[in-house]
Amino acid sequence: MLEIQNLHASVLDIENSEILKGVDLKVNKGEVHAIMGPNGSGKSTLANVLMGRPDYEITDGDILVDGESIAELRPDQRAHLGLFLAFQYPAEIPGVRPWQFLKAAHDAKAEARGEEKMSVRNFTKLFDEKVEAVGINPDLVKRSLNEGFSGGEKKRNEMLQLEVLQPSMAILDETDSGLDVDALRIVAEGVNSMRSPERSFIVVTHYQRLLNYITPDIVHILVDGKIVQTGGPELALVVEKDGYREYLPAAGATG
Amino acid sequence: MTLATSPAAVEKFSSAYANADQAKSPAWLSDTRKKAWSIFSELGIPVKRRGNELWKYTNLAPVAESNFEYDVSGSVSIDQVRSTSPWDYTWNIAVVVDGRFNADLSNLTEDVGVSVGSLSDAFSSGSGDIESQFASLAGREEYAFTALNTAFASDGAYVAVAPGVNLVNPVQVIFVTSDSVQSRASYPRLLVDVGSDSSITLIETYVNLSPSRQLSVPVTEIFAARDAAVRHYRIQMENENSFHLATTRVAQMEDSEFTSTSFAVGSSIARNDIHTSLDAPGAVCTLHGLYMTSGQQQQDQEISTTHAKPSCTSDQFYKGILSGNSRAAFSGKVVVKRDAQKSDATQKDLNLLLSRGARIDAKPSLEIYADDVVAAHGATAGHVDSDTLFYLQSRGVDEEAAKAILIRGFAEEMIDEFEPESLNTFVERVASERIPVLLAESDTIGTT
Numbered sequence: 001m002l003e004i005q006n007l008h009a010s011v012l013d014i015e016n017s018e019i020l021k022g023v024d025l026k027v028n029k030g031e032v033h034a035i036m037g038p039n040g041s042g043k044s045t046l047a048n049v050l051m052g053r054p055d056y057e058i059t060d061g062d063i064l065v066d067g068e069s070i071a072e073l074r075p076d077q078r079a080h081l082g083l084f085l086a087f088q089y090p091a092e093i094p095g096v097r098p099w100q101f102l103k104a105a106h107d108a109k110a111e112a113r114g115e116e117k118m119s120v121r122n123f124t125k126l127f128d129e130k131v132e133a134v135g136i137n138p139d140l141v142k143r144s145l146n147e148g149f150s151g152g153e154k155k156r157n158e159m160l161q162l163e164v165l166q167p168s169m170a171i172l173d174e175t176d177s178g179l180d181v182d183a184l185r186i187v188a189e190g191v192n193s194m195r196s197p198e199r200s201f202i203v204v205t206h207y208q209r210l211l212n213y214i215t216p217d218i219v220h221i222l223v224d225g226k227i228v229q230t231g232g233p234e235l236a237l238v239v240e241k242d243g244y245r246e247y248l249p250a251a252g253a254t255g
Numbered sequence: 256m257t258l259a260t261s262p263a264a265v266e267k268f269s270s271a272y273a274n275a276d277q278a279k280s281p282a283w284l285s286d287t288r289k290k291a292w293s294i295f296s297e298l299g300i301p302v303k304r305r306g307n308e309l310w311k312y313t314n315l316a317p318v319a320e321s322n323f324e325y326d327v328s329g330s331v332s333i334d335q336v337r338s339t340s341p342w343d344y345t346w347n348i349a350v351v352v353d354g355r356f357n358a359d360l361s362n363l364t365e366d367v368g369v370s371v372g373s374l375s376d377a378f379s380s381g382s383g384d385i386e387s388q389f390a391s392l393a394g395r396e397e398y399a400f401t402a403l404n405t406a407f408a409s410d411g412a413y414v415a416v417a418p419g420v421n422l423v424n425p426v427q428v429i430f431v432t433s434d435s436v437q438s439r440a441s442y443p444r445l446l447v448d449v450g451s452d453s454s455i456t457l458i459e460t461y462v463n464l465s466p467s468r469q470l471s472v473p474v475t476e477i478f479a480a481r482d483a484a485v486r487h488y489r490i491q492m493e494n495e496n497s498f499h500l501a502t503t504r505v506a507q508m509e510d511s512e513f514t515s516t517s518f519a520v521g522s523s524i525a526r527n528d529i530h531t532s533l534d535a536p537g538a539v540c541t542l543h544g545l546y547m548t549s550g551q552q553q554q555d556q557e558i559s560t561t562h563a564k565p566s567c568t569s570d571q572f573y574k575g576i577l578s579g580n581s582r583a584a585f586s587g588k589v590v591v592k593r594d595a596q597k598s599d600a601t602q603k604d605l606n607l608l609l610s611r612g613a614r615i616d617a618k619p620s621l622e623i624y625a626d627d628v629v630a631a632h633g634a635t636a637g638h639v640d641s642d643t644l645f646y647l648q649s650r651g652v653d654e655e656a657a658k659a660i661l662i663r664g665f666a667e668e669m670i671d672e673f674e675p676e677s678l679n680t681f682v683e684r685v686a687s688e689r690i691p692v693l694l695a696e697s698d699t700i701g702t703t
C-alpha cells in the first residue's frame with residue numbers, strides 16, 4: 001500500500017519553488033488510480049518525487065510504503081521495494097544496451113531482496129518474450145537505450161522495462177502520450193495483464209481514451225500541486241468534456 | 256631564439272648514443288642515424304614555454320630531469336607476454352623486448368604473402384624498399400622524439416605485405432618493456448609496408464612489465480600503397496610511472512584506406528602523435544581512439560591529417576574519460592592544401608570528466624586552403640548526466656553501478672571498433688577494470 005501524506009515538494013536549492021502543495025493519496029494493493037490535471041500542475045513532479053529524484057526536496061509530509069516512510073530512501077532502494085516509474089520523457093543513454101542494463105537492474109533487485117538471480121538463459125527468454133509482447137523491433141533493443149528511438153518506441157521501451165521488472169507499484173507518467181492506436185492497446189494490455197491483487201498502478205494521463213482500455217478504480221484531478229477532486233471512472237469523462245476550467249483559480253474566483 | 260643554455264637533457268642521452276653499437280649497420284643507416292642525432296642534439300627534450308604550441312599543455316620536465324640507462328635488455332617469459340597482451344594463436348605475432356625483436360617469444364605463422372620479423376634483419380638484408388622508406392616519414396624532420404628514436408634505431412619489427420594479398424589473420428607487434436628496477440630508455444621501431452591492393456589488420460601493443468619509471472619513445476612508419484587497406488589498432492598500457500612519447504606516420508597512396516583505433520590507458524606522461532598524409536586522390540583515413548586517465552596521468556592525442564590531393568576523406572574522432580587530477584590534451588589538426596578540392600574532413604573530441612581535478616585541453620584546428628571542401632569539427636567536455644543517472648537508479652541499480660554503466664556506455668562505440676574477437680575481449684576487460692579505478696577518484700558526478 002502506498003500512502004502519500006500532505007506532501008509538499010520544491011525544486012532543490014531554489015527558494016519559493018514549491019510545486020507540490022499538500023498532496024494526499026492512498027493507493028491500496030490491487031488498485032489502479034488515474035491522475036489527470038492541466039499542464040504544469042505537478043503530475044510528473046509527484047511521480048518523480050515518489051521515485052526519489054534528487055532534483056526535488058520534500059519540505060513537508062511523507063510517503064509511506066506498507067506503513068514505512070520511504071522519503072529518505074535512494075531511488076534504487078525504492079525500486080527494490082517494488083516502485084517503478086515509466087517516464088514521461090525517458091532519458092537517452094548512448095552505448096548502454098537494454099538487455100545488459102535490464103539484467104543488471106533485475107539482478108540488483110533480486111540481490112537486495114535476498115532472492116536468487118535469474119540465469120542468463122532464463123532472463124534472455126523473459127526479455128525476448130516481453131520484447132515481442134510490447135512490439136518493439138528486436139533490432140532496436142540491440143542498440144543504445146532510447147538513443148534515436150522515436151517517441152512511441154521510447155514509451156514501448158518503458159513498457160518493456162515495466163513488464164520485465166514486474167514492480168508492485170507502477171507509476172506510468174503519460175505512457176499513452178504520443179502513441180499510435182496499436183501501441184496504446186499494447187500499453188493497456190500490458191497493464192491489464194499485470195493487474196493483480198498484489199500490484200497497484202498510478203496512471204498519469206491527459207486522455208480519457210486510455211481509461212477506456214484500463215478502467216481505473218479511482219480518478220484524481222491534480223491542479224496547482226494539490227488534488228482538488230477524487231472520484232470514479234466517470235470523473236475522467238467529465239474532464240474530457242468540460243476541461244479543468246472549474247478547478248482553476250480564476251474560475252473559483254468568479255463562481 | 257634566445258636560449259643561452261644547451262638544449263635540455265641532451266647530455267643524458269649522448270653517452271648512450273656514443274656507446275650504441277653501430278657496427279652491423281649498413282652505411283646508409285649509420286648516416287641516417289647520425290643526422291637524426293644531430294637533429295636531436297640541437298632540439299633536446301622539448302620544454303613547456305610560451306610559443307611552443309606542441310608542448311603548451313604538457314610539461315616534459317619530469318622526462319628531462321630523469322636519468323635513463325640504455326642497452327640493458329632484460330629477459331621476459333612467454334607467460335608474461337601472454338598474460339599482459341592480447342593474444343591469439345591464429346595471429347602472426349612479433350614480440351619486441353626493450354626495442355629488440357625476440358624470435359622465441361614471437362608467434363610467427365606461415366601466412367602467405369606477409370613477412371613479419373626483425374627490423375635489424377630487414378636492415379642487413381635490405382628487404383623491400385627499406386632503404387628509401389626507413390625514416391622517410393619520421394626521423395628527418397625537426398622533431399625531437401622521432402630524431403631520438405632514429406638516432407638509436409638498430410632493431411624493432413618489420414612487416415611487409417606483398418601486393419594483392421588479403422590477410423585474414425591479424426598481425427600483432429607487441430613491444431614489451433622488461434621488468435627492471437632501473438629506469439631505462441627504449442626506442443621501439445616499426446616499419447610497415449603494405450603493397451598495392453592488399454589488406455592487413457595490424458595491432459600494435461605496448462606493455463610494460465616493470466613497475467618503475469621507464470622511457471619509451473616509439474616510432475611507427477606505415478606505407479599504404481595504391482588500393483591498400485590497413486586496419487590498425489594501437490594499445491598503450493605502459494605502467495603509471497612511465498613516459499610514452501610515440502609517433503606514428505602514415506603515407507597513403509591512391510584509393511588506400513587507413514583506419515586506426517587507439518586505446519590508451521597507461522603511462523605517467525603519454526603522447527600519441529599520429530600524422531597521416533593523404534598523398535593521392537581517393538585516400539580515406541579514419542583516426543579514432545579512446546583514452547582513460549586517472550591519478551596524475553597526462554595523456555595527449557596529437558592528431559593530424561594532411562589532405563595533399565583532391566577527393567580524400569578524413570575522420571578524426573576521439574573520446575576521453577578523465578578522473579582524479581589527470582589531464583588530457585587533444586590537438587586535432589586537419590590541413591587541406593590548395594589542390595585538395597573535394598576534401599571531406601571531420602574531427603571530434605568528446606570527453607567525460609569525472610572529477611573536478613581532471614582537465615582536458617582540446618585544440619581542434621582546421622587549415623583549409625582549398626575552396627570546395629566539407630569540414631566539421633567539435634570538442635566537448637561534460638560530466639555524467641544526472642538525468643540518466645537517475646533513470647538507471649530508478650530501475651534498481653545503485654549509484655556506483657549506474658555510473659559504471661554510463662561510463663561503459665560512453666566508451667562503448669570505441670570499444671566496439673576493436674573487431675578481432677580476442678582483441679575485443681582484451682580491450683573490454685582492461686576498460687572494465689579501469690572504470691572502478693576512475694570511479695574511486697571521481698567527485699563531480701551525481702546531481703549534488
Ligand SMILES: Nc1ncnc2c1ncn2[C@@H]1O[C@H](COP(=O)(O)OP(=O)(O)OP(=O)(O)O)[C@@H](O)[C@H]1O
Nearest residue numbers: 011019037038039040041042043044045046055088
Ligand atoms: N526541476 C525543476 N526545476 C524547475 N521547475 C520545475 C522543475 N520540475 C518541475 N518544474 C515546474 O513545476 C511545474 C510542474 O511541472 P510538472 O512537470 O510536474 O507538470 P505536469 O503536471 O507533469 O505537466 P504536463 O502535463 O505538461 O506533463 C511546472 O511549472 C514546471 O516548470
Ligand SMILES: [Mg+2]
Nearest residue numbers: 043044045088
Ligand atoms: Mg508531466
